[in-house]
Amino acid sequence: MNIKIGSAPDSWGIWFPNNDKQTPWERCLNEMHEAGYQGIELGPWGYLPNNYEQLKAELDKRNLSLTATTLVGDLTSSEKTDELIALLDEMSAVQLKFPTAKYVVLIDDCYTDLFTGELVRSPQLNDEEWQHFVANIDRIKDYAKEKYDLEVVFHPHAQSHIETEEQIERLLQDSDINLCLDTGHHAYTDGDPVEFMRKYHQRIPYLHVKSCDLAVREKMKTENWSFAKAVSEDIMCEPEKGVVDFEAFVQVLKDIDYHGWAVVEQDMYPAPFDKPFPIAKRTYDYISRLLEE
Template sequence: MDIKIGTAPDSWGVWFPENEKQINWERCMEEMAESGYAGIELGPWGYLPNEYKKLKEELSKRNLELTATTLVGDLTSDNKTNELLTLLDKMAKLQLRFESAKYVVLIDDCYTDLFTGELVRSPFLDDFEWGRFTGNILKIRDYAKSQYGLEVIFHPHAQSHIETEEQIEKLLRDTDINLCLDTGHHAYADGDPVAFMKKYHQRIPYLHLKSCDLKVREKMQQEGWSFAKAVSNDIMCEPELGVVDMKAFAEVLKNINFTGWAIVEQDMYPAAFDKPFPIAKRTREYLSAIGIG
């Protein structure tokens, strides 16, 4: 397998372009490199330097490659979709300067408020809403391809309109969009990422690796926690520690000869500034030990 292992600002507790609870970008990038990763996602637009010369310099001196950018928004809304296209225009001007960064990871906004847990949209879409939703996904995908030659891949996410295996399979049937499979979010929604990867690997060119602690999920459900509170209690955890059979997942990757990027993207927010680095090092060593990268 020729798998490259990367990471993302999310694994350092970064959810926003600027936030007093987040580690500064210089320390974040330095620890990413020291942990042994080969590439990084850009993360929230405006967190890492977004001027080409500066970003190129910071990546090069740490021997890191840029792998992808990310778009997150309410894909049930035509207006929000148009806002995402405007952001895509801004990011693409930078992204196209890096040959290694071929992907745009597209995520539907949560139907709950991240911090209060309140419903802000219906969790379910009727046929008309589903058609608009998938149409907006393909609109972004087709625009990125035609205008910039970038591949948009859809990332199923907890508490969004594509979270369960049933919903993901419907998306795969109804569209030709490819996926970013996130092993932790897949397990959160009671999916089996090992079996799913084996079945649908031809539609999955890019991975997010982490696991999920179902004991924390149980407490979340019992006490009505928001997703952000569950994240702060480590619902998404190191690959070695959660419900995902990562050794079996590695075996699938070997059998299908997976050659894409696998990004360690362990949701944390907020994170004490000294928390992410040892986790990142342990995770990198563990993945290497089981034959992933």
């Protein structure tokens, strides 16, 4: 087993390239390094320096490796898929210069407005819409592989068109794309990430690590909160505090001899500047301890 523990700007409350409520990127990188992390996802394009020389210098002096880039968009739309491919082209000019960054994490847009909770798309896709949706996913996956030799991994996400275990399994049947399993989002829809990882580990080369507080989820449902409101109330929480059995999850990683990145990616927005580091440090220490036991 060779597991490297990374983090992501999301764990510092970073959702946008520029936003006054967000931690400055220098502080984010400094605190990731201080907490002990080995790698970092790029996060929203434009938050971290997107000039290769500057980015490499900043990561090198903090002993951080780039692990992946991220694409988020409405995958039911061919036009939005075209835009994601254009963004992939732009990001790849930087990503390809980092030999550790082999992955592109692909996420479908939420079918609700993040901040109002209003439905902006139908939560369900009919068979024809599903086929078009999967075709768009495969188009991005195949393009990234053929042109750049990058692996696109699909990230199921709360309030998107692939959030439940049933939907994830349907995608795995209808496409040969692999997954970025996010333990917190998986638990959000009452999935069991421990057994899912055991069953489908050959299709899961990349991990996002966090947990979910189901008491907050129930309050979200009762009070009709938006996803952003639920995030601000810590619906996604550090591994030691949520519903996911991380001792059992790490045991599965040992049983299957998992090799790869486990990226701590705890949804947090907005985040007071002094909030992320203690959580990040506790999480790194907790996961490291489980891996060493």
